Amino acid sequence: MTTADGSHGAQGWTAAVRQRLGPGRLLPLGGPADGAWISERAAAGVLRRAVAGPGPVLLELRIAVADAGAAPAPQVPPPPSALPPGPLRIEATVAATAHQPLPAAAAALRSALLTAAARRLGLAVDEVDVRVAELLDDEPEQAEPPPVEVRPAEPEDAAGRAAAGVTGVATLTRVLGASVHTGADHVRVELATDGGHRALDVARAVRAAVTEAVNGHPPVAVLVTAVTEGPGPQDSPAG
Template structure:
């Protein structure tokens, strides 16, 4: 192996680690029976876009999502992806900048309501708490900038499970940030994918689980990990197609 080959491999390994770390926490979608998770990065992107827009209101500087209760959580009914958080209510922590033109308690309450609504309607996250902290007071109304859409590098479906998942309405593409897009084990399949923003992520993952379980011999248990949510339709396009 040449020095150049070693350098390229090292760069590829480093890039892969950065991609994995960039996903953030793997948050449960729905409840213990739903067998679905979504990356914190994907969920935060959707929530930021949902609350960004014209008009007055706090501007989100930082948004974090974690399990709300550190106590005993119900066990998932299917094996979670590596580092997947247990099912249970979630807590959103928003750090914002605001102006004194709008009463801060009212602005914070409106933002809490918008985040909870977006989490439920667009994703299917169960949010129990929203903590809004004002970290900066601005002299003038800030410009609400909508975050850029998610970038997705599609992976080609390579087996029955992948083809079944990719064919479900609302699936933008299979992805492979944590390795292969489809992991198959003893009686269990894990699928990694991106969903379209026009469809609620939880509804898409439920349909994927049913499709994959029906397409694979033995009807295995199925877990789905959503790594990105796109702004619109994004069917798989083969390289060069």
């Protein structure tokens, strides 16, 4: 599939501006016991790169909670304004040509997004809604997804050093504040993961390493703010 960051329609331009202004919503990675979140911007970047290629142009991509009902409480304090753990819904707005039947093109994109969300990130996605907003006369030229922007931070304490040493951690980051936030009853670590490792697997390993490294072994939350470019994990489980 081909992606676009704003050259096709006002919706794509709006999405691109929003992606550059901030991390977007903080999405749960895994389930309530995993204590991990990822920024919508980071997740959308991975999904866009995963479906890059011939096919519909991905104008806008949004990820939200699929069910507005009661959600299970996370087992560690979440980052501020983070979405609660629970099934997610991907909403993709695309432009397509008539060279391929629209139902088939939408089904292929839906399948690719579901696979990437599970295998590359660890997002619990139950629904993918594909909406065709524009019909193109010709196949568009392939557009590269925007580069990953990372604000690196050096580890300054035991928690930071433990997190930075985990395989799959590209760097600690400082998007929402300090890379390591120590609260009264928990520790939160902010980082970027390597695109060759599933984000949820890295977050789980970071939680274990930081819990062991910090006195008192407090609960640990992990916030992934970026996923660096690279080949995706080949054999990561979906669960």
